[in-house]
Amino acid sequence: MKALFLIVVAGLLSGVAHAGPQIDVGVMYDYLDGDKSSFLKRVFNAGDTTAFVKINVLEIVYNAEGMPEEVPVKNQPELAARNGLMASPARLIVPANGMQGTRLLFMGQRDQERYFRVRFVPVIPAKEDQFAVAEEERAGYEKTLSAGVNVLAGYGTIFFVRPTHTQFDTQVSEAASRYLMTNKGNSVVIIDEFKDCPLGKDVDCKPTTKHHVLPGKAFEFDKQSGREYRFTLIEGSTKKVLTIKG
Known part of the structure; x- marks a missing residue:
């Protein structure tokens, strides 16, 4: 569910690549607990040039076929309020080797989990981007990047907004050759650091994976003789380390 996208800025004056801004947003999944309304997200810049960062928010909804779609966040005109998530500020100027933060604010209905x-x-930066930058500074920045080939890497993270009254209820069904975990609660649970390895060994393990189990969904795997399956079940602030043998 994470996304990485690249914007290539190619100049005609030189074929030399410049480091430019290199942003890092940390983890790709964040969670807003039911008793919270805001979350501080930090953006780091490890590059040698100032980063001008726009923050866009879309809501992820599931259609009749159960497929996710990204749609604009809707407002509530009758309440003069936003029904969803917003970033404040939505424009960041992050200095080289520096950090800035934006606060993700949720307003609206929380009777069920939202994504x-x-x-x-x-x-x-352009005039219409609403960055507080003088025209001379903007032109100088553009000229600096145009002196070579620069790759501006952006990130798309996922933000989970838990219901106001969050309830966790993970039910397990285990058979001789099958293991099933069903999320009967109303908020996402996480299967973290899932490892499928030969019994009693950490060699020849399959790649470690992470799974988000949405309400009403299930996580399952086949149990094979001579193998063991290790993972951490995360329900909000509660973590449980489990080992299942085939």
Whole structure:
């Protein structure tokens, strides 16, 4: 569910590549607990040039076929309020080797869990982008990047907004050759660091994976003789380490 996208800025003056801004948004999944309304997200810049970052928010909804779609966040005109997630500020100027933060604010209905895509997009600032930058500074920044080939890497993270009254209920069904975990609660549970390895050994393990189990969904795997399956079940702030043998 994470996304990485690249914007290539190619100049005609030189074929030399410049480091430019290099942003890092940390983890790709964030969670807003039911008793919270805001979340601080930090954006780091490990590059040697200032990063101008636009933050865009879309809501992830599931259609009749159960497929996710990204749609604009809707407002509530009758309440003069936003029904969803917003970033404040939505424009960041992150200095080289520095950090800035944006606060993700949720307003609206929380009777069920909601999901959002938060995109952090590095740009060359333009007048319409509403960055507080003088025209001379903007032109100088664009000229600096145009002196070579620069790759501006942006990130799309996933933001989970838990219901106000969060309830966890993970039910397990285990058979001789099958293991099933069903999320009967109303908020996402996480199967973290899932490892499928030969029994009693850490060699020849399959790649470690992470799974988000949405309400009403299930996580399952086949149990094979001579193998063991290790993972951490995360329900909000509660973590349980489990080992299942085939």
